[in-house]
Amino acid sequence: MSLDLKSLVRTIPDYPKKGILFRDITTLIEHPEGFRESVERIAATYRGRDITHVAGIEARGFIFGAGVAIALGAGFVPIRKKGKLPGETIGQNYALEYGVDTIEIHAGVVGPEHKVLLVDDLIATGGTAIAAVGLLRRTGTVCDDAAFVIDLPEIGGADKLRAEGVTVSSLMAFQGH
Ligand SMILES: O=P(O)(O)OC[C@H]1O[C@H](OP(=O)(O)OP(=O)(O)O)[C@H](O)[C@@H]1O
Numbered sequence: 001m002s003l004d005l006k007s008l009v010r011t012i013p014d015y016p017k018k019g020i021l022f023r024d025i026t027t028l029i030e031h032p033e034g035f036r037e038s039v040e041r042i043a044a045t046y047r048g049r050d051i052t053h054v055a056g057i058e059a060r061g062f063i064f065g066a067g068v069a070i071a072l073g074a075g076f077v078p079i080r081k082k083g084k085l086p087g088e089t090i091g092q093n094y095a096l097e098y099g100v101d102t103i104e105i106h107a108g109v110v111g112p113e114h115k116v117l118l119v120d121d122l123i124a125t126g127g128t129a130i131a132a133v134g135l136l137r138r139t140g141t142v143c144d145d146a147a148f149v150i151d152l153p154e155i156g157g158a159d160k161l162r163a164e165g166v167t168v169s170s171l172m173a174f175q176g177h
């Protein structure tokens with residue numbers, strides 16, 4: 001029987017720094033089979049789809065995105081928080097469930113000839129993912145697919161991302177936030 005990945009995610013009530021029901025993926029990635037199977041299940045959905053690059057959002061999106069990129073034989077594009085990338089960047093502001101931030105990518109890395117899959121650990125309001133897709137699309141690249149380990153559907157971010165013309169997949173959903 002396949003592994004119950006959802007049971008490997010830890011829930012932290014009233015996470016003190018952020019005041020929300022925090023869905024913690026560290027317990028999932030600390031589990032060797034849980035981590036491997038999470039990455040493999042995401043990659044299986046996108047095999048044969050000509051994905052040239054996986055874009056992962058700092059920090060937790062790096063963990064899953066890098067694994068999916070290797071599994072698909074794609075390049076990895078780090079989407080970083082402001083001021084972290086060493087080269088010339090383009091950036092996008094966005095609102096979080098708990099604050100505001102800016103994400104950046106290196107300029108000139110992806111363009112119209114590329115097909116990018118966005119990967120992150122979790123979608124809540126969708127603010128981060130919508131900003132990431134918008135940023136990638138500003139380069140002219142095709143970014144019509146996004147994969148998440150966790151969806152919080154009551155918050156509605158995945159539906160907002162779908163309204164942007166993005167096909168969204170997730171490995172599990174949690175009610176309550
Ligand atoms: O759908 P949203 O409401 O935008 O929230 C989801 C984002 O929030 C978390 O990242 P966070 O910015 O906390 O960064 P971290 O990965 O560095 O902890 C999570 O990893 C997603 O990237």
Ligand SMILES: Nc1ncnc2[nH]cnc12
Nearest residue numbers: 020021022023097122124
């Ligand atoms: N509820 C949540 N749990 C973990 N990470 C998050 N990022 C945004 N909302 C979150």
